[in-house]
Each structure stands twice: as structure tokens, then as C-alpha cells.
Amino acid sequence: MIQKEGKVKNQSKNLMVHLSLLVFVLLAIGPILVIVINSFKTTEGIFSGPLKLPDSKTFSLEGFKRAVENGNFIKNYFNSTVITLGSTFLTVVCSCLAAYGITEYTTKLSSMIAGLFTVGIMLPVTLGTVVILKMMVRFHLLNTHLSLILVYVGICVPLGVILMVTNFRTVSNDLKEAARIDGANEFKTFLIVLPLVMPGVAAVAAITMLPIWNDLWFPLILTTGPQTQTLTLGIQQFVGVHTNDWEALIASLVLGAIPLILLFTLFSKQFIKGLSDGYSK
Numbered sequence: 001m002i003q004k005e006g007k008v009k010n011q012s013k014n015l016m017v018h019l020s021l022l023v024f025v026l027l028a029i030g031p032i033l034v035i036v037i038n039s040f041k042t043t044e045g046i047f048s049g050p051l052k053l054p055d056s057k058t059f060s061l062e063g064f065k066r067a068v069e070n071g072n073f074i075k076n077y078f079n080s081t082v083i084t085l086g087s088t089f090l091t092v093v094c095s096c097l098a099a100y101g102i103t104e105y106t107t108k109l110s111s112m113i114a115g116l117f118t119v120g121i122m123l124p125v126t127l128g129t130v131v132i133l134k135m136m137v138r139f140h141l142l143n144t145h146l147s148l149i150l151v152y153v154g155i156c157v158p159l160g161v162i163l164m165v166t167n168f169r170t171v172s173n174d175l176k177e178a179a180r181i182d183g184a185n186e187f188k189t190f191l192i193v194l195p196l197v198m199p200g201v202a203a204v205a206a207i208t209m210l211p212i213w214n215d216l217w218f219p220l221i222l223t224t225g226p227q228t229q230t231l232t233l234g235i236q237q238f239v240g241v242h243t244n245d246w247e248a249l250i251a252s253l254v255l256g257a258i259p260l261i262l263l264f265t266l267f268s269k270q271f272i273k274g275l276s277d278g279y280s281k
Contacts, residue, residue, distance in 0.1 A: 039063055039254045043246050063247030067255060070248065072226060076234035080213060083145050083230060087152035088208045094153065095160030095204055100190050103168040114165065120158030126217060136222055143225040152212050160204040167200030206263065213260060231256050
């Protein structure tokens with residue numbers, strides 16, 4: 001009887017957990033589905049029944065057509081891709097190298113540096129917008145991809161370092177000592193250890209790409225030219241003072257979200273494992 005009661009309690013707990021997760025999934029996916037559904041509608045269909053599926057009267061692909069043709073979409077997409085990939089690559093490289101150095105050389109200086117990275121996470125970078133703008137003007141970097149890449153690397157490296165420090169600490173010291181005994185220098189030892197912390201690398205890459213791809217503040221300030229503006233900045237042209245092109249706006253949002261959805265679908269396991277290793281140690 002006791003065993004049966006225990007099984008019933010466990011089953012009820014599991015049921016409540018699964019129901020709770022289902023509710024959270026619906027809350028997370030629901031708005032995305034609404035946006036996707038409305039991207040295939042006319043403006044009248046969007047406002048007359050935003051939760052309804054498109055039918056023969058409301059179905060339209062004009063939003064996607066105008067988003068691609070009138071929104072400089074291909075060029076903006078290319079700019080966002082270059083800036084996001086470049087920033088992510090440099091962030092991962094800098095974070096891994098800095099975290100490895102902090103982990104291996106435990107001195108007072110390394111503790112102070114780690115503390116400065118922690119402070120870097122807490123400080124809002126937008127407060128330094130004026131200073132950043134003056135620096136970019138001084139070095140003639142306005143309306144260039146490099147201006148955004150440098151800013152994003154500076155923003156994302158502190159969190160990436162903290163995550164990678166905790167991941168590097170999970171690696172056995174015996175492996176590193178064995179590599180050094182075999183004649184490997186510090187950089188080769190780093191390369192030997194790096195595959196063991198790839199979940200952390202994937203997590204850093206994922207949490208770096210998402211805010212960079214969706215950012216509007218710094219592109220609005222540093223890359224306003226038509227040849228360098230990003231996708232999020234280009235989407236703003238469908239928002240007018242008096243009228244909005246809702247069909248093109250929603251279609252652009254759907255097209256812009258595709259790379260991020262594919263990223264998290266393909267690397268979800270590594271992302272979750274990297275975050276759990278980074279925050280739990």
C-alpha cells in the first residue's frame with residue numbers, strides 16, 4: 001500500500017510538472033505563432049481576426065514581397081549576418097583566452113581582473129553612448145561594420161568570460177599537467193582543453209548572437225547609412241508617423257527570426273548544458 005501511494009504521489013507530481021511546462025511552452029510559443037500566422041494575411045485580416053488562420057479572403061504574400069523589395073532586405077540581412085558572426089567569433093575567442101588565463105594563473109591580479117569582468121556585466125553600456133560615439137568619430141569608424149563589432153565584443157566579453165571560467169574549472173588538472181609534461185606549451189594546452197568545454201563555447205555564442213542580432217540602439221547611432229544599416233534598423237522604415245505597413249513589418253520580423261530559431265534548434269542541447277555548467281559550478 002505504501003509503495004502504491006508513493007507511486008501515485010510521484011505520478012501526480014510528474015503530471016503537475018508536465019502541465020506547468022506545457023503552460024510555459026504555450027506562453028513562449030504563442031506570440032511567435034500569432035506573428036507567423038499574421039505574416040500571411042492582409043492588413044484587414046490582421047486586424048479583423050489576429051488569432052484566426054488565413055483563409056481565401058485574408059491570405060496574402062504581399063508583405064513578404066514588399067519586405068524584400070522595398071526594405072533593402074538582402075543588404076540589411078547581409079550586414080546583420082557579418083556583424084553578428086564577427087562579434088560572436090571575437091567574443092568567443094577573447095572569452096576563452098581570458099577565462100583560461102584567469103583559471104590557470106590564480107594570483108591577486110587574476111582575481112582583480114575577474115572582478116572587473118563581473119563589474120562589466122552589471123554596468124549598462126548605453127550610459128557610455130556619447131563617449132562611444134565620440135571615439136568612433138575620432139577613429140573614422142562611423143557607418144562601418146567594425147564599429148558595431150567592437151562595441152558588441154566589449155559588451156558581451158564580460159559575461160562570456162565568467163561563463164567560460166566556470167567551464168574551464170571543470171576540466172581535470174591531470175590532463176593539463178600531462179600535456180605540459182609531454183612538452184606542450186600553454187597555447188597548445190589550451191587547444192587540448194578547449195574541446196572539453198565546447199558546451200560552454202556554444203552557450204557563449206548563443207547568448208551573444210541573440211542580443212546582437214536584435215539590437216537597435218547602437219545600429220541607430222553608429223550605422224545609419226543605407227549600405228551598413230542592420231536588419232532591425234531597416235525594419236523601422238515600415239513604421240511611419242501616421243501609418244504603418246503592417247504586412248511588410250510582420251513579414252520582416254518573421255524573416256529576421258529564422259536564423260535565431262534555426263540556431264537554437266540545432267544547438268539547444270549544447271546551449272543548455274553550457275549554461276548549466278557555467279552557472280552551477
